[in-house]
Amino acid sequence: MNSIISVSGLGKSYASGHVALHSVDLDIREGEIFALLGPNGAGKTTLISIICGIVSPSVGQVLVNGRDIISDYRQTRTDIGLVPQELHTDAFETVLDTVRFSRGLFGKARNDVYIEKLLRDLSLWDKRNAKIMELSGGMKRRVMIAKALSHEPRILFLDEPTAGVDVELRKDMWNMVRHLRDTGVTIILTTHYIEEAEEMADRVGVITKGRLLLVEENDALMRKLGTKTLTVHLNAPLAALPEALRSWDLTISEDQHDLDYRFDARGGQGSVPALMAALGEAGVGYHDLSTRQSSLEDIFVGLVHSGDAADALTTQGADA
Numbered sequence: 001m002n003s004i005i006s007v008s009g010l011g012k013s014y015a016s017g018h019v020a021l022h023s024v025d026l027d028i029r030e031g032e033i034f035a036l037l038g039p040n041g042a043g044k045t046t047l048i049s050i051i052c053g054i055v056s057p058s059v060g061q062v063l064v065n066g067r068d069i070i071s072d073y074r075q076t077r078t079d080i081g082l083v084p085q086e087l088h089t090d091a092f093e094t095v096l097d098t099v100r101f102s103r104g105l106f107g108k109a110r111n112d113v114y115i116e117k118l119l120r121d122l123s124l125w126d127k128r129n130a131k132i133m134e135l136s137g138g139m140k141r142r143v144m145i146a147k148a149l150s151h152e153p154r155i156l157f158l159d160e161p162t163a164g165v166d167v168e169l170r171k172d173m174w175n176m177v178r179h180l181r182d183t184g185v186t187i188i189l190t191t192h193y194i195e196e197a198e199e200m201a202d203r204v205g206v207i208t209k210g211r212l213l214l215v216e217e218n219d220a221l222m223r224k225l226g227t228k229t230l231t232v233h234l235n236a237p238l239a240a241l242p243e244a245l246r247s248w249d250l251t252i253s254e255d256q257h258d259l260d261y262r263f264d265a266r267g268g269q270g271s272v273p274a275l276m277a278a279l280g281e282a283g284v285g286y287h288d289l290s291t292r293q294s295s296l297e298d299i300f301v302g303l304v305h306s307g308d309a310a311d312a313l314t315t316q317g318a319d320a
């Protein structure tokens with residue numbers, strides 16, 4: 001598959017002296033959903049702001065569709081739609097007017113057929129004559145996406161599309177993004193939710209402290225993300241594991257009130273009901289359960305320690 005964006009040796013030092021990006025190499029494939037996953041301050045917004053021409057790089061090169069983002073700014077910017085992290089749009093305008101206006105900013109002729117399709121695709125057509133301030137938070141986000149797509153870009157950047165959004169809206173957003181990808185748009189989103197990267201992306205890049213640690217196909221990365229821990233809160237303290245439970249990867253907490261069970265974050269969930277049955281048969285009573293997924297920090301630490309980061313960078317190099 002062709003690269004629609006090619007980033008090489010990209011570095012950014014802000015005037016404050018802070019180095020936000022260290023020599024990033026990255027290729028985005030046409031038609032994919034790519035998630036840039038990293039904690040706050042990792043450099044995600046800086047990276048996409050450079051690609052979109054909002055922040056200037058200190059060193060390195062970015063090609064969008066084969067064109068340099070600096071010497072060919074006008075064309076490369078036209079190829080891109082950006083939904084920034086902060087939602088800001090004119091509260092008193094109607095949905096239709098604000099989206100038409102955004103298209104005009106790119107010097108594109110009015111195209112009511114395209115705008116209608118776009119608003120229908122984003123389930124906004126019924127609200128086309130509503131003022132922005134009358135819309136729910138989720139709909140305002142959709143309007144931001146419609147604005148970003150109003151000039152028919154081939155690439156859409158979504159900076160933290162679901163930050164502060166409730167679970168239901170998040171799932172709506174995921175469906176919408178997949179649908180947009182099916183219409184041929186290449187999508188790059190930033191997130192600090194592992195779950196979001198897992199749910200949405202074809203490939204994931206993990207970034208921390210301005211370094212792209214690895215770029216992987218989603219499945220391969222999620223396998224690396226290791227384990228989930230299920231904690232079983234017991235009715236009574238347990239001093240030792242009953243014989244029948246010795247084959248399970250179980251650890252009794254120090255106060256003997258909890259049992260921790262570690263299982264594969266992907267594909268291992270089927271073992272949880274079996275464990276519950278085994279606990280029942282062994283006469284171990286419990287009153288509550290909780291699960292915990294490895295945090296990004298756990299993963300970064302794990303990657304750095306296992307040396308996978310270096311291997312992964314090689315993989316990324318080979319990808320380019």
Ligand SMILES: Nc1ncnc2c1ncn2[C@@H]1O[C@H](COP(=O)(O)OP(=O)(O)OP(=O)(O)O)[C@@H](O)[C@H]1O
Nearest residue numbers: 014015016018020039040041042043044045046047
């Ligand atoms: N204009 C600026 N001047 C100085 N430092 C900046 C500037 N913009 C960002 N930074 C710093 O660069 C680093 C990377 O910031 P960036 O916004 O790219 O991270 P991020 O991964 O998008 O984080 P978040 O998820 O919090 O937005 C941070 O330490 C941030 O404080």
